[in-house]
Amino acid sequence: MLDHVHPDVLGSLLARHPTQKVYLDAFAEHVRLELEHLRTSRSRVYPRSLLTVPRGWDELIAARGDDFIEWMRPFLENESGLHDLLFMPEDFPLMRSLDAVEDLVPGAKAGVVARALKASMSTNMRMGALYDLATEVVGPGADDARELALAEANNDKKLFEFANGLQRNGQGEWLLEQIERDLAGHTSGRVARGLVLAGFLVPSAENDEWWAAHQAPPATGWLAEVHAAAYAEYRRYGYVQHWARKYRNDVDDVAAFSAHALLVAGADDRLLVGEERPEADEIKGWPWRRRLHWSVGWKDVRAAMKKREDAFEKTFLATEPPLQNQAPRRQ
Structure with a gap:
């Protein structure tokens, strides 16, 4: 048989x-x-x-x-x-x-x-x-x-995918330890890598505390610019979390749909890691207008993620290549 x-x-x-x-x-x-x-x-x-x-x-x-x-x-x-x-x-x-x-x-x-x-x-x-x-x-x-x-990892897209993957797989603690090892490095490039990885953390109470303890840039000049760019990345996704919560919880459709537009403006693939993306069971309980809006609007979210990913691919350590036709550094 x-x-x-x-x-x-x-x-x-x-x-x-x-x-x-x-x-x-x-x-x-x-x-x-x-x-x-x-x-x-x-x-x-x-x-x-x-x-x-x-x-x-x-x-x-x-x-x-x-x-x-x-x-x-x-x-x-x-x-x-x-x-x-x-x-x-x-x-x-x-x-x-x-x-x-x-x-x-x-x-x-x-x-x-x-x-x-x-x-x-x-x-x-x-x-x-x-x-x-x-x-x-x-x-x-x-x-x-x-x-x-x-x-x-020779561009910020790869660094982002690395940081996001660790957090998606429950290895956020290892990522924080790696960030600390980088910040203790003896070269500016290693320190900058640690800062960029920190900018890709998913905002949380623990990660907020980490950034509160690292508000001062580790040095002046280029590293100060990398620090500012990394902190801006971290804060940007904090705003995404805020608008995602408002979209899910606001009973007024106009306010919720406006929040969705702001969510799209800042979205990246961390939306697939944290709790900002609603589960299917939650969506089923929404009013039909909200369900339809989320379904139709998801393509805008994915397009925003792709656009952000493409932008990360063009930089390395939060820095654009000095020449327009020069790719990020390869090791």
Whole structure:
């Protein structure tokens, strides 16, 4: 019967019937064969499956953990060339496998990400999702991955994505520690990077307190300009938070729609991290006019985010290149 079941369904069958050995054996063999295919294939294409298999991993690990580690060992030990297969641009066919092995070997995922990042830096292709992963992984190797991602950031867009990713993944404390390390650096560039990262913090009581303790610029001249620009970025998003709350809470549509226009004027991708963006259940409880306005106006919010992102890409450390046709510094 299993011969007529699509392989990607086997994980769901195992999750639904965890005591059925026939499903366990079938899913285990499917995973083993796909990992072996990916390891030995010479073609640089997506594997044949494991792209949409969200279930079955816990049951597989519980029953066949030792076997699974052996199947994954070539990837964990960074066999030559595997980073190209593991991390296709913007997609990660084996991320489910790495998530599963993390339960057995804490820090394994971070170690793979760090090694893949290091290897990718010698190529001409920037695998953007790898840098996103650096802000997500935890455990041994996470610091290495983040330091590599941060060192590669050569414009403010990349610094913003790095800071935003850390906050999105609950790593705000690590970000604050990195900011402090940068501010204690021995070069003006390192200090400026810390200031720019601080400007990308999501306003909160803790981050307000941090900025209150750093109101004075660390130096005069250029660093004072960077400090002012970074604080302006932080305050700008504080205004976005204010207008977002007013839009959601004001009973008067005219006042709310005006607040929305001001929200759009200052929006950036931090809107996807904090609590400013309403959840679907909240939106369902709004009057129909507010629901319709939010739905139609979301494209304006996204356009504003894109415009802000494009502006960040043209600067580095809150500074425009000295020549109009000169790109931000590359390391």
